[in-house]
Amino acid sequence: MHDPLAPRKSTSMRSMPQMPRSAPMPFTAWRDREQRSCHPSYAKPWSNRCHGLVRHNLPAWALGRIGDEDAQQLLNRLVERLHKAGIAHPAAVASTTWAMARHRLQLPQGFVEILRQREVLVKMEPQDASLTLWALAKLRSQLGQLPKLGKTRWSTRDASTAMWACATMQTKPTRSTLDIWCNTLLEKMHLCTQQDISNMLWALATLSISTPLTERCIDAAPLQNLHGQAAANAMWALVQLQRPQRLSELTSRNIGQLQPQEWANCVWALATAGLHDEEFFRKTKEQLSSADAMKALASCSPNGTLLSNVAWAYAFATTLLGRLEKDEDFLDAVRAQLRALGQEQDGKVSMRRPAAATLNKELVHVCQATEPRIVQRISGLTVIYKPPGWEVDGHETEPDSHALRLSDFVKDTLDSRTVHEGDRGFLHRLDVQSSGLVIHAETYQALMDLRWQQDTFQVVREYLVLAHEHWEHREPWPSTSMDAPDDVFVLNDRLEEVAGGCRKTGFGRPSRSLLRPLAHLRHLRSGSNGSNGSRDFTLLLIRIVTGRRHQIRVQLASRGHPVVGDGRYGYGSDFTFCPRLFLHRHRLSFHCGEPVSVTEQLPEDLRHVLDGMELMEPMERSRAPHRNEIADIASALPSLYGEALVAGEK
Secondary structure (H helix, E strand, O other), X not given: OOOOOOOOOOHHHOOOOOOOOOOOOOHHHHHHHHHHHOOHHHHHHHOOOHHHHHOOOHHHHHHOOOOOOOHHXXXXXXXXXXXXXXXXXXXXHHHHHHHHHHOOOOOOOOHHHHHHHOOHHHHOOHHHXXXXXXXXXXXXXXXXXXXXXXXXXXXHHHHHHHHHHHHHHOOOOOHHHHHHHHHHHHHOHHHOOHHHHHHHHHHHHHHOOOOHHHHHHHHHOOOOOOOHHHHHHHHHHHHHOOOHHHHXXXXXXXXOOOOHHHHHHHHHHHHHOOOOOHHHHHHHHHHHOOHHHHXXXXXXXXXXXXXXXXXXXXXXXXXXXXXXXXXHHHHHHHHHHHHHHHHHHHOOOOOOXXXXXXXXXXXXHHOOXXXXXXXXXXOOEEEEEEOOOEEOOOOOOOOOOOOEEHHHHHHHHOOOOOOOOOOOOEOOOOOOOOEEEEEEEOOHHHHHHHHHHHHOOOOEEEEEEEEEOOOOOOXXXXXXXXXXXXXXXXXXXEEEEEOOEEEEOXXXXXXXXXXXXXXXXXXXXXXXXXXXXXXXXXXXXEEEOOOOOOXXXXXXXXXXXXXXXXXXXXXXXXXXXXXXXXXXXXXXXXXXXXXXXXXXXXOHHHHHHHHOOEEEEEOOOOOOOOHHHHHHHHHXXXXXXXXXXXXOOO
């Protein structure tokens, strides 16, 4: 799953900041000055007195209170003076930044350079530094690398707000600055408000920062007193931070009145952690069932992420977590809203094929790669065969990737509205060295509907895989109400994504695959001394229920049956007889007005590997289940993956 929309970044993430510190000034003088500044007749003369604002921050704060058409002009003059002055007073910069954020004014050109070149942030007191970072985040500015902040005496409020601001700007603080903030929060955790805790967790999850001190902060955060939006944000963050075990401290009693976006984030977080709180799921469905709530989710997330997450959470709870309540009407309403959202986006984007071809035929020839081909087109959906060496690219594609990009083939071949969006209109990924079928949606409406089908487990993905050793494992099915077929196995794990891959852990995300051994094989080989040896393999048919990164590869490797040709989780010696990863997506099934099933046989390079092996025996089946028998078993399970793995039984 595509990860969810981050919690909304609004002033409610933190209450309005305190007024910045200022030099001592008699109250009556400040009051008279502010009253005059708020009068329109006084605004024009004041524009000629900006020099004094450079060294005194209180008038700059009052300047932000004018709230008329002259505010932007006056602030521009102030920044110009700050830029020309030899020294920029830190407090003046802080109050000026706050004034701009207070009235949502445009950040004048050159202001961020003042902060960078003169190390103004380094010289600021913690409260002023926190205030400045908050204002820059509200103004959606790009600070770049945050300098090392020199002050060490931070309050919990200032530290948590600075962390929130850095996460909002996607600016990672230096290690020393982060350590100062974390030490402050650890030492004064008993003084933290629920907003401080929520800001800290959300920031660490958004920036994906992990140090010994951040881990201690996460584990020490008191969650029992969180409620409302703070609890909702904490739920989302704990899942991202791989702390699902702490979600039990946040139950439905912590949640009060939330916006639709927060309800969606919470139910997604619980399902992702493998938790089904029946009362919370019921309450969430009540809150999101109205047309206004559906439209609010679509408005908050124009790419449909929030709506897709809601559909996935309820289908996942039914499929893997034992949810019994019927949600069909609710899920149909989500589907209708997704289709309407897609139709609206289609109206904004025209179908235009690039004037020049984008596919580099010469590069394809140099890479000795087979060119993709269209297998089937139907109602805005195209099934493409992806050969090895091609990348199903999207927003997660590494900038320095040298693989051939499947989107270039789409641009060169199809009239697609979606090929320029984040995921390039592809429904799912497939490893570069793998081969098989991929679905591309040419319109946003088709893409939204297809994502709904995948999120509700109605898209079938089956693979042919060659694994090491003879498969002899037997794992329990999720239901014992009926006997399971002798030759179909279920793999249930919790998988955690790590840099560049995935691993099996006790607190990862629930993952399920169905597996059926097709044949035991043996590969004969000659040793360097002339002796002969052999290695055993099993040809497997696998259907994934969930879709984690490298799911099949990790699940098989963790059971001692790595995929042949898998250099990351398996053996490098496989390349002596197998040129690449032996993993081929051979069947896709989905709905497009009516059920559609597309198959693609093994490509020649993988067939050649099997030709060099000896067939020990087809898998013996004491009861050889028929198609209708397996359908009966599937109907007794809380899942949508019926037909259970009967490819080949035609």
